[in-house]
Amino acid sequence: MSGSGMTGENTFQNSDFLIKKDIFFEFIDTLRREYRVFGPVKEKNHYAFREISSASDLYMDYSTTMLSPGKMFIYKPKEDVLRFRIESGISIEEIRYGVEKQIIVGIHPCDIHSILYLDRVFLGDFIDPYYKIRRENTLLIALNCTKVLENCFCSSVGTGPYLKVQSGYDIVLTDLGDEYLVELKSLKASQIFNIKGKEAYPDIFKLKSDKEEALLKSFRKSIDINGLDELFFKNLNHPVWILTADEKCLSCSNCVMVCPTCFCYDIVDEMSINLKEIRRFRQLDACQDFKFAEVHGGNYRQRRASRLRQFVIHNLNYTSQYGLIKTVGCGRCITWCPTKIDLTEMVKEIQRNPLH
């Protein structure tokens, strides 16, 4: 891959600079000539990733957003995949999307990791061309966190609060007051980054790790993922599933919709009024929906408890799917649950009182 190469892009020299923030934002504005730029903006009392018309729209001190940028601008919530025409026979036409170069600025480490997870789903055994074309034409500018929120538990799963992974994105920023530490992580980044700044000196990295240390101390939520695979396997009938489902879960699917790594989709056919033209699109679907695991003559997850268990176990176990844990510790499923179901608490309950 060009741009946001996933792996193996070690052919360029990593370089790190100290750049005044206003200079950095000017740089972002120059990029708008060639790229659509998306980033965090403030909307009334919340933050969201939106397309910006000026770097001054950016609100880099944002806490978190309801939706992750990866599931808005790379894996789209809704996507046309095919068009059919029925005359004497069927004609099938695929939907082609033009290449649109885009940049997403200010992505927190958990959300970078969520994109790396989606890469495995959509660029793995079967390649989704729509995801691929956007992924290749999107520059990812990460931003290390400056605060830890109530529901963050990225430090427990190795995805934050500072980005450790060295490839799969383009630039990572660390806020150092008036300046950003700018670390270039891809060939593409080193090609477009044309502003002069002080080269980062070793003390800066000491400062960076001190800041990270301080941040690590402020986590209030944690999860011990050691042995979870086996623990779940032995506790499929633990009362916590039924109790939480019966007392709290509304099956509203908020958890799935805000989850940056939940990838499931439905495919829907929409027919024109003359019954001749059909648009086939896919859109996000959720395992919390009653019909999700329905088959002829039954439903594999008819009970709310088994649907809730599916969400929790899929996020925290099933490492055998892609070799890594699905959750990125962003805490969105906790934040946006109307009844405040907390998967970390459910796990703790099983760890405290296992069935076996």
Place this chain on the structure above:
Amino acid sequence: MKTPLFPFKAQIIDIKIETADTKTYTLLSKDAAYTAKPGQFNMVGYPGVGEAPISLSSSVTDGIFQHTIKGVGRVTKFLERFKIGDEIHFRGPYGTHWPLDMQSGNDVLIVAGGVGLAPLRPVIHEIVKMRNFFGKVTVIYGSRSPDNIIFMDEIETWRKDIEVFLTVDEIPLNMKWNYDVGMVTKFIDKSTVNPLNAYAFICGPEIMMLFVSKGLFFRGFLPSRVYVSLERRMKCGIAQCGHCQHGSKFVCKDGPVFAYKEITKLPDGLL
């Protein structure tokens, strides 16, 4: 690059009525290079109606293959109205296949329930074709009642090469039936295959597969050589839509044919 969701067209060149709700469609693929292995499936569908995962009920020769489809869901019921000459669309083949790459001389036991015989039919064809390669081979096929038996005329022709037990759960009043009565599990002991030397392939309702597997283990079959084919509703067939996830497995990609030991004790399953 084309989306893997892009289907090919196929023309229906023959339709055979198997039972009141099940038909075998012979399809001619517009993609001449199309090929599949016994046990694999296609996403079969029609614009405006959608797609459903259906196992092939035959091998593929010169782009011609068969699907035996029981009309039970939105897509499969819609297909019931199709006539010879009509076009549908399909994509595949997807998933794993029955492991016929065993050593020569192995015995094979095939147990099928209802329309579950369809994905096993290409295996039986393969065995009949290469009969000397295999040891003893038994087919146990059970159905609810005589009028739910599929491939009836063909089953008789299998008998000269393989041992066949044909059974129904019950015989309705005034219906003639010259074969056995009782659950398929009843016939496991009657098969002449040697359990320790045998592979077992099972397809049918999950509850049936559960009891058959247990019966086989009791008789000495090895869990690593007992294979089942699972059924889930799927949207994509390519391990993305997530609908068929069973534990950490994608039934579409890691299955539908699984060794029993791969899928035992997973959440939300019976096996």
